[in-house]
Amino acid sequence: MSIKVRTVERKGRTFLEQLYLVEVIKGMTVTLGHFFRNLLDNSRLYVRHYPEVKPEITARWRGRHRLTRHEDGSVKCVACFMCQTNCPSNCIMIEAGERFDGKSEKMPTRFDIDLLECIYCGYCVEACPMDAIRMDTGIYSVTSYSRESMVLGLEDLLETPGAFAEEEYKKGGG
Amino acid sequence: MAELVKLFVNGQEVEVESGKNLIDALRVVGIEIPHFCYHPALGADGNCRMCLVGIEDGRPPLVPACKTPVQEGMKVLLDAEHIKKIQRDVLEFELINHPVDCPVCDQAGECALQDYYMNYSLDDSRMQVAQVTKGKRMDFGCGVVHDQERCVLCGRCVRFTRQITKTGELGIVNRTDAARVSIFPGKPLNNRYALNIVDICPVGAMTSSDFRFRQRVWFLKKDPGICHGCSKGCAIYIDHHREKYKDDVIYRYRARTNLNVNGYFICDDGRLSYAGENENRQTSALADGAVIGFDEGIELVRERLDRARKPLMLISPDCSLEQMWAVQRIATLYGAELSGYSDNYIIDGDGDEYLINDDKAANRRGLELLEIDFSRAQFLTGLQHTDLLVNFNNDLFFGGVDEELKSLLDKTQSIAVCSHQLQVYESASIVLPTASYSEYGGTIINEDNVLQRFEKALFKNEDPKDVLEITRLLGGAINDAPHAWPGIKQSVACLADIDPQAIPAEGIKLQNSEDTNVGA
Amino acid sequence: MSDRSELLSTGEPFAFDAERDAEFERLIVRYPIRESMIMPALWMAQEQQGWISTEAIEYIAERIGTFPAKVFELATFYTMYQLKPAGQYHICVCRTLSCWLRDKQAIVDYLAEEIGIRPGQISEDGRFSLEEVECLGHCGTAPVVQVNGEFHEEMDLEKFKALLATLE
Amino acid sequence: MSALDILLVILRIAFGAFVPLSFVAVLVWMERRGAAFFQDRAGPNRCNVLGFRAGGLIQNAADGIKLAFKEDIVPGHVKHKFYFILAPMLVFITALLCFAVIPFADVLILGDKHYIMQAIPMDIGILWFLAVVGFGVYGIILAGWSSHNKYGVLGGLRAAAQVISYEIPMGLALVSLLAVYGTVNLTEMAQFQGRLLFGFIPMWGFVLQPLGVIIFIVAAFAETNRTPFDLAEGESEIVAGYHVEYSSMKFALFFMGEYVAMFVSSALIVTLYFGSYQIPWFTTETLVTYARPVVIAIMIGLPVIGYFFAxxxxxxxxxxxxRENDPRQKETAVYVALLWSLVAILEVVLLVYLVFAHGGVADRILVALLQIGTFLFKTFLxxxxxxxxxxTLPRFRYDQLQKIGWEKLLPLALLNIFITSAIIVSFG
Known part of the structure; x- marks a missing residue:
């Protein structure tokens, strides 16, 4: 089957259009319309009044990371390094150690995420075989006054709860 | 070289060495036959059935490749449907009770089962009954940790303890699905080669407690090197990795196959000697205990050497041939006496007939070839008369503190060019840091006259200068290791024909060594 | 099959008594390889002690000049070697294919429910011990139960119950 | 010179110097908030003093303070520090000087004295403008060159080529205008535009020179380096052009220079083509004559405007x-109160005028003030x-820019001269 060729009519070849001035004025009328609309009633602006009005985020939103726990409170992570291996920006740093609680043989003794390097691609979440790392904290504004405090440790990651109900998160394909 | 035979693999003609089995012979020409239980050092056992191939000459449809020697005109089938099916079936069988805990398994990434599954199977499990559970994290002694569930019962470890170390600590107990590798109760592994079991285990059943969980293997850079633990000079792989924001460190040594020297294995002492490369390192130049800049240190050493009337230089028997040559040159330049005294490197009775030697000096043959005197008499006389000792990384107290030497050393003004912080260098007034053997390249000659070359493996954030570089900074003419060779070739007869760039991985066995053995 | 790799220790050194010692010396010269003597030696130990202890295995390995682990392998492989004291009635249920297909599991489950022993265990009163064994060579009349060396073939749950009743 | 003379000199010069500067603040505010409204955004409106945002004007103060207190960096690689420092001054001062010749009200007649309402009363008028505005490009070239930065040099070169190219059509557009007005004096030009064509059309420049006004406005845009002709800055390809190495107040001077230039060229366009300070159909004399009705009209109009504004x-x-107790509504209440007090004060002032001071000098001053207001309003627009x-418009490519200048505007300007001359010669 041959590709269908459709000749698109070229715009801008009429005299008036080539004169440019008329088109400039047309364009300017459009922008002026917007200007007056907003000037006369600025409640019509297409803006969100952040930070007072926060955006509603969905369960699929990739926010700051967290590490999940089993129902009995033990760490789900088994320090398999899959997230670190998959991380395209190399922002995950894990150190593993022995584990004796019967869940696994291995657990992280250090789990650092350098949020300054993270690109929030979510590959770590996809790579995780244990559903131990998630990006469902709903935290989208990650700021700090120092570089050091942008590196999250194991404790920080475990402390933050998820922002969504389990079924909602699962529905999001997580 | 053995004679060549021609045979056909999947209809394609290949030429291989005769006298080998199919696995070994075809591996040389790049054809892989999957196998678990066969290991060239342990021989064919034929229990895993993974290497089943077809031979089109009236034999049964499936024969184990590990037990089949190559023959002229043999027609080997590797990709026939029934071969593929048997491979899939064997893998399915092996995986019935395998826990598939690859995420937490240290072997993941270098696991035969994993690789073969990806290459030959990719089937889903059909099992619906619960898996048989067995012992996990069992301490077998000598730093070997065993996981019975991951085991594929190839028996390599059992055969290793019976054939190689002849200690026989391991056995396969029980039968059928309850079979497992075990030690006899109360008799854990107890031999100096036990960690080789971790290397030869095709799956993650045997892990080393030393390396366990420390790093994933796919992050490691695997550079060939030579163990400097003793005069055997075993071929090793240096597995190292630079973690983010950190320095390049070695995580483990593994045996590298070199049939000329160590065969397939290395001893545990050598394997664990990697820790010495990471720890206790001298990283900064010191003058009377105070940290100074390296360049400043070099200047100070030059000054002292110029002032000294009768300097004495002491070189480590671990140094590479090139470094020895360069130090020899610099000794001539400063009119210094040169000694390679290193009797303390010999620990009597420590060696065995296999891979461990009494002599812990890696390159004593180099000292002999370059005719560097390493007699105690010469060194003692030199030490008594010298006003400046320059010690190039020679740990005089290796086998224990020598009181006579210690009192003499304390009296002598000395300069230490050292890679590690050791007691022997404490009396030195100037200390210069230098590279250790994983951080430079060179050649060494082992006790059996095998010349081996190794390359720089580690690239530290602050790369320490190697002895050769330090001699250059002190005014020597040798720029780098290859630059030393024309001189070495001229003065050492048995090395005259060696091309240092063309030394093969397995090394070169030097000839007419008796004639050149003068210095000893 | 249950795991037989847990050995029991008597706490006392083992040695053949004089009669078996002589028997051992008489037999060992028959074999071109000394290791071939392991199995007869294990039999002798079991005859002497009733079961095979850690010490017995060590003694046999020492005596033959082989590794204890090798003797251990054989002792655990063959289910006729008792690695712990057996009950008054030692019940062996075949677990290999024919018997399994003919529902040996019903018998094993019944024993677990009724007497409370699982394969490898001995009942609290010491009367019954159960072992699942590999093929007993009577596949044509499966399932097979062996009680103290005596074969009972073509068993089903009812027959087994009857058999058990005769033992009480 | 009488005291009144001196006072008026001071007043006029002060007007010429400070009005453009005050307008910088207004223009920056207009640019940012205007841009936002054009794009359906809000623009900077967060900055406040005690909760008073003044519609975003406080942001300008904050920016000004920030720029003033920033570290003033002269990069180490700059060899000619003198020129480097001179450049922003040049840009700013030339822009400011242009305004000196622009009349902002009709000649003020106080008694028997005539005061020309320009900062510097000069006959050469428009020529002064052309001379000084052309000088401004030196600042840009110097800045680009002395920055010792390839982007800076490129920006400077572009600016130079652009300004030179567009001065020609601009000058030619003026030639035909001069032919119409018959003078180069800007005050006289402004007075000329107070007349009516055919008795009912105000004789403003754009009526007489419809083509000329387009050419002039386009050229004026190019002269001030404003979009769509801001090739000298070109963030996307040459980072920031000539002021890439500048920081702190030196950068602020460039910035202010740009806005002053924009204000001045607006003032000039208004003067030349949009009737300057003239209120259509109300000449100075008419206004003076009917001062009282006009004031009454204003007094009626003020509260109406005030109401709608509030x-x-x-x-x-x-x-x-x-938001609970919305602070912005409280803020608005204050503004509304201020607005009404302002209206009240104006009403009182006008009432005082009506009752006590009408006629003579007061009328003249009132009219002058009205005209100043008109002039500023037009300039603001x-x-x-x-x-x-x-x-609205995207930036031109550099070759397009030169093409428009040389191939379109220049012939058009020449054509315009020809037509204008022809009409003037034919109809006198």
Whole structure:
């Protein structure tokens, strides 16, 4: 089957259009319309009044990371390094150690995420075989006054709860 | 070289060495036959059935490749449907009770089962009954940790303890699905080669407690090197990795196959000697205990050497041939006496007939070839008369503190060019840091006259200068290791024909060594 | 099959008594390889002690000049070697294919429910011990139960119950 | 010279110097908030002093303070520090000087004395403008060259080529205008535009020179380096052009220079083509004659305007999301109060005028003030056009820019001269 060729009519070849001035004025009328609309009633602006009005985020939103726990409170992570291996920006740093609680043989003794390097691609979440790392904290504004405090440790990651109900998160394909 | 035979693999003609089995012979020409239980050092056992191939000459449809020697005109089938099916079936069988805990398994990434599954199977499990559970994290002694569930019962470890170390600590107990590798109760592994079991285990059943969980293997850079633990000079792989924001460190040594020297294995002492490369390192130049800049240190050493009337230089028997040559040159330049005294490197009775030697000096043959005197008499006389000792990384107290030497050393003004912080260098007034053997390249000659070359493996954030570089900074003419060779070739007869760039991985066995053995 | 790799220790050194010692010396010269003597030696130990202890295995390995682990392998492989004291009635249920297909599991489950022993265990009163064994060579009349060396073939749950009743 | 003379000199010079500077603040505010409204955004409106945002004007103060207190960096690689420092001054001062010749009200007749309402009363008028505005490009070239930075040099070169190219059509457009007005004196030009064509059309420049006004406005945009002709800065390809190495107040001077230039060229366009300070159909003399009715009209109009303005503020100056005790509504209440007091004061002033001071000098001053207001209002609108164009049209490519200058505007300007001359010669 041959590709269908459709000749698109070229715009801008009429005299008036080539004169440019008329088109400039047309364009300017459009922008002026917007200007007056907003000037006369600025409640019509297409803006969100952040930070007072926060955006509603969905369960699929990739926010700051967290590490999940089993129902009995033990760490789900088994320090398999899959997230670190998959991380395209190399922002995950894990150190593993022995584990004796019967869940696994291995657990992280250090789990650092350098949020300054993270690109929030979510590959770590996809790579995780244990559903131990998630990006469902709903935290989208990650700021700090120092570089050091942008590196999250194991404790920080475990402390933050998820922002969504389990079924909602699962529905999001997580 | 053995004679060549021609045979056909999947209809394609290949030429291989005769006298080998199919696995070994075809591996040389790049054809892989999957196998678990066969290991060239342990021989064919034929229990895993993974290497089943077809031979089109009236034999049964499936024969184990590990037990089949190559023959002229043999027609080997590797990709026939029934071969593929048997491979899939064997893998399915092996995986019935395998826990598939690859995420937490240290072997993941270098696991035969994993690789073969990806290459030959990719089937889903059909099992619906619960898996048989067995012992996990069992301490077998000598730093070997065993996981019975991951085991594929190839028996390599059992055969290793019976054939190689002849200690026989391991056995396969029980039968059928309850079979497992075990030690006899109360008799854990107890031999100096036990960690080789971790290397030869095709799956993650045997892990080393030393390396366990420390790093994933796919992050490691695997550079060939030579163990400097003793005069055997075993071929090793240096597995190292630079973690983010950190320095390049070695995580483990593994045996590298070199049939000329160590065969397939290395001893545990050598394997664990990697820790010495990471720890206790001298990283900064010191003058009377105070940290100074390296360049400043070099200047100070030059000054002292110029002032000294009768300097004495002491070189480590671990140094590479090139470094020895360069130090020899610099000794001539400063009119210094040169000694390679290193009797303390010999620990009597420590060696065995296999891979461990009494002599812990890696390159004593180099000292002999370059005719560097390493007699105690010469060194003692030199030490008594010298006003400046320059010690190039020679740990005089290796086998224990020598009181006579210690009192003499304390009296002598000395300069230490050292890679590690050791007691022997404490009396030195100037200390210069230098590279250790994983951080430079060179050649060494082992006790059996095998010349081996190794390359720089580690690239530290602050790369320490190697002895050769330090001699250059002190005014020597040798720029780098290859630059030393024309001189070495001229003065050492048995090395005259060696091309240092063309030394093969397995090394070169030097000839007419008796004639050149003068210095000893 | 249950795991037989847990050995029991008597706490006392083992040695053949004089009669078996002589028997051992008489037999060992028959074999071109000394290791071939392991199995007869294990039999002798079991005859002497009733079961095979850690010490017995060590003694046999020492005596033959082989590794204890090798003797251990054989002792655990063959289910006729008792690695712990057996009950008054030692019940062996075949677990290999024919018997399994003919529902040996019903018998094993019944024993677990009724007497409370699982394969490898001995009942609290010491009367019954159960072992699942590999093929007993009577596949044509499966399932097979062996009680103290005596074969009972073509068993089903009812027959087994009857058999058990005769033992009480 | 009498005291009145001196006072008026001071007043005029002060007007010429400070009005453009004050307008910088207004223009920056207009640009940012205007840009936002054109694009359906809000623009900077967060900055406040005690909760008073002044519609975003406080942001300008904050920016000014920031720029003033920033570290003033002269990069180490700059060899000619003198020129490096001179450049922003040059840009700013030339822009400011241009305004000196622009009349902002009709000649003020106080008694028997005539005061020309320009900062510097000069006959050469438009020629002064052309001379000084052309000088401004030296600042840009110097800045680019002395920055010792390839982007800077490129920006400077572009600016130089651009300004030179567009001065020609600009000058030629003026030639035909001069032919129409018959003078180069800007005050006389402004007075000329007070007349009526055919008795009912105000004789403003754009009526007489419809082609000329287009050419002149386009060229003026190019002269001030404003979009769509801001090739000298070209953030996307040459980072920031000539002021890439500048920081702190030196950068601020460039910035202010740009806005002053924009204000001045708006003022000039208004003067030349849009009747300067003239209120259509109300010449100076008419206004003087009918001063009282005009004042009464203003007095009636003021509260009406005030009412609508207050309503507009109330509607817009509030938080558009739920907020308890919305502080912005309180802010608005203050503004509305201020507005009404302002209206009240004006009403009182005008009432005082009506009752006590009408006739003679007071009328003249009142008319002058009205004309100044008109002039500033027109200029303000023209500045708005600048902003409007900037947020509507995309930037030209550099070759397009030169092409328009040389191949379109230049022939058109020549044609315009020809037609104008022909009409003038034919109809006198």
């Amino acid at each position: 309503e507009w503020m109330k509607r817009n100056n509030r938080s558009h999301y739920y 023209m500045c708005f056009v600048y902003v409007w164009v900037r947020w």
